[in-house]
Amino acid sequence: QVQLQESGPGLVKPSGTLSLTCAVSGGSISSSNWWSWIRQPPGKGLEWIGEIYQSGSTNYNPSLQSRVTISIDKSKNQFSLKLSSVTAADTAVYYCARMPGAIGVTYFDYWGQGTLVTVSS
């Protein structure tokens, strides 16, 4: 059973950089799957941030592309999210998720429990 676990600071200052890591267990991050970040502002809906494949190939949401970097660390079986120049609008629960298959045209089948990141001074 694949499990994902997000970790990182729960509080980030405005204009700073949000950094989160997703640790994958029960399977290899080098397998034929894509790995994604999704966020959910308090009381609101879901927004896809971006995705990465084991090769390092990435796709980002155009609405966030200028501020987002997703990277992968195969040696640690984890992938990471960096979001720069954050504002209060970036306050949300951040989820990592797996997208099965190598093609990338696929759904989110395993999710982390989510971590709340608050942007505030």
Add this chain to the structure above:
Amino acid sequence: EIVLTQSPGTLSLSPGERATLSCRASQSVSSSYLAWYQQKPGQAPRLLIYGASSRATGIPDRFSGSGSGTDFTLSISRLEPEDFAVYYCQQYGSSPRTFGQGTKVEIK
């Protein structure tokens, strides 16, 4: 970007009743690359349906999905107490991946 509009916003039903949730896309979703998720308070979303009509592993058969093109439906044949939650549709046929705004199924 494909915009997904879910209706109704809230559905008030009693246990044992049938629930019908709608998801309409602003343009055709290629190859029925549409999924449905269930989310309960304080929890991550759970995959219910992918490919518009295929149930995910472990999902009871009271959940069913249908539709193609721009109109999709999630049906719950007989609501169980644990089914009261928020449901989201999501398209993955094109980038950016997008979600609907959600339908809350609440106890009447």
